[in-house]
Amino acid sequence: MFAKKTVIRMVVLLLVSVMCFAAVGCNNGTPAVTTDPATQNPASDGTTVADTTEADTTEADTTPAIDINTLPLKERFDVKDYxxxxIFFITGGDNDWWVNYDIIGPDNSGEILSEAIFNRNAEIEGAYNVVIKHEQRKHHEAFNQIKADAAAGDTNFDSFFCNGTQMRKLVNASLTANLNEIEAFNFDDPWWNDxxxxxxxxxxxxxxxxMGDMNIMSWKTTACIMYNYTLGNKEGVENCFELVRSGKWTMDKWNQIMLNFSRDLDNNGTxxxxxxxxxxxxxxxTLEYSMNGMGETFVSVDAEGYPAVFSLNERMLNxxxxxxxxxxKESCLNVHDASYSGGVSLNGQSAKLFSEGRFLFFAETIGGSFQLWNMQDDYGFLPFPKYDETQESYNSSIQSAQMSLVMIPRHATVRRDATADVINAMGYLNMRDVKDVFYDSVFGTRSVRDEDSMEMxxxxxxxxxxxxxxxxxxGSIVTEMRKAVIAGNGNYASTYESYREAAETAFTKWVDNAKK
Structure with missing residues (x-):
């Protein structure tokens, strides 16, 4: 189904190690990339000389091919002096685990990810002769700042790295520039998420x-399953890593494993x-994480290619x-459902509960693992399961509340060329260097250093x-569908029909604003 990658990762403060993800990316740089000599000398009739001429003794070009996506900025790009x-960035974020560090690292204590982001910014500032400025606000406060700037005709910020909720508001207020019209952005470049x-x-x-590799928060907010394999091995649970590799990691299989594992240990019937x-x-x-994993989304596309309300077809119902x-409730503890705990909310306690060693799986985002540094058992990572074995690939949901997206305000035109170049450079250097270090920050704990989890x-x-x-x-249609699923009453179709009209009306208005 997919080839196992052999990964060797080493953290070096000077960040001389490089990434080779997407080596077939666009060749925009100046260095020549060596190609097969057989394709370099076409004959006049269009045939290939190298394959048809026995007497040709021309020595083959043995110059090593250059991967343009490992080069310094000044060799990879047509760098301008600004x-x-x-360049002023504003980001939205929260406290504790959800501080945004797309622009500035999570702390100043020498933590490896902070060091990598600092070095990235230094290379950009040195190459382009710019100064990267950053301010973080609460998500809604950052939106309000952009809105106020637009009303006043000010350009206090050149770019807003926003979450999904603020994106909805930005589009509704027609505050966003069309990124397709910014010449520096080529969305076929490998640091963009195609x-x-x-x-x-x-x-x-x-x-x-x-969205691209410049959005570190969108790595951190990618949904995953953490698997206590110390506990799994002890209780004879099927090897989940092998299930993933074989393509047999499906939602039905996951449900079966969880139900078989769960036990009323004190035998009190509850x-x-x-x-x-x-x-x-x-x-x-985990509703949307699971649905996205099975290839379903709560949005569709209309005849013009714009977003629209999703359809409730047979596959989605299944x-x-x-x-x-x-x-x-026989196998799952939902920390958002207070009925488990006598009306007391367990929100925010899921990582703590998982680390205690009585839960086989913890479904969250990659960022959730940052709260498990004191866990005694070994744990690993798994993707969300497929719908069935015929599904081609595993899909991972990106949590919208704390993710980040690149947005440039429509009114921010004064430094737009420089801003676009800096954003491109951030994506490139994150792909080249910082993603390696992000992996190491995830695997920097004692409990997760195995090759299985790196592959996953x-x-x-x-x-x-x-x-x-x-x-x-x-129209709150997703919220209400979520309630129906968690309640287990099976009222999916009736819930959908009750909220569909309101959702369609709101979508139409929003899309009209997106077209302006």
Whole structure:
């Protein structure tokens, strides 16, 4: 199904190690890339001389091919001197685990990811002769700042790295520039996420936000499953890593493993999160993570190529039923459901509960693993399962609340060329250097250093989905569908029909604003 990658990673503060993801990317640099000599000397009739002329004794070119995506900035790009111009970024974020560090690292204590981001910025500033400035606000405060700047005609910020919720508001207020019209951006370049950006290229011409490797938070907010394999091995659980490799890691298989693993340890006839053994600890968001993993999204595309309300077809109904089984109280502890704990919310406790060693799986985002540094058991990473074995690949959802997207304000034109060059450089250097260090920050704990989990993490980040329907949630249709699934009442079709009209009305208005 896919070839196992052999990964050797080494953290060096000078960051001399490089990434070779997407080595077939666009050749925009000046160095020549060596090609097969047989294709370099066409004859006048269009045939290839090297294959048809026995007497040709020309020595083959043995010059090593150059991977242009490992080069210094000044060799990879046509670098301009911006004469000390300051480029101002604003990001949205929260406290604790969800501080945004797309622009500036998570702390100043020498932590490896901070060091890598600092070095990235230094290379950009030195190459382009710019100064990178950054301010973080709460998500809604950052949006309000951009809105106020537009109303006043000010350019206090050249770019806003926003989450999905603020993206909805930015588009609705017609505050976003069309990134397709910015010459420096080539969305075929390998540091852009082509899968996500294809869904954001509305009508084939309006791309108001985009996502790429410059969005570190969109790595961190990618959904995954953490698997306590110390516990799994002890209890004889089937090897989940091998299930992924064989293509047999499906939602039905996951549900079966969780149900078989769960036990009422005190034999009182009731599952109790404080004493019993569960297959899964998670929250409400695992609905969309699971649906996206099975290839379903809560958005569709209209005849013009613009977003529209999703259709509730047979496959989606079956997928919703599979997720309902996942939320069974016989095997799953949902920390957002207070009924488990006598009306007391367990929100925010899922990582702590998983680390105690009674839960086989923890469904969250990659960022959730940063809270497991004190866990005693060994754990690894798994992608969300497929719908069935015929599904071609594993898909990973990107959580919209804390993710980041590239947005350039429509009114911010003064430093736009420099801003675009800096954003491109961030994406390139993150792909070349910082992603390696991000992996090491995830695997920097004692409990996760195995090759299986590194392989799984690469699978998780390979094919990702940004579900626009979840981010906008017009008419609260996704919220209400989620309630129906978690309640287990099977009222999917009636819930959909109750909220469809309101969702369609809101979507139409939003798309009209996107076209302006």
């Amino acid at each position: 004469e000390g111009t300051s 899968t996500v950006n294809e869904t954001l290229n509305w009508g084939g011409k309006r791309r108001l936000v985009a 599952m109790d999160y404080q004493t019993d053994r569960y297959g899964l600890v998670t929250g409400n968001q 997928a919703l039923e599979k997720v309902t089984k996942l939320y069974s 993490l690469e699978i998780i980040l390979q094919d990702r989905t940004f579900d626009l329907g979840v981010a906008v949630d017009f």
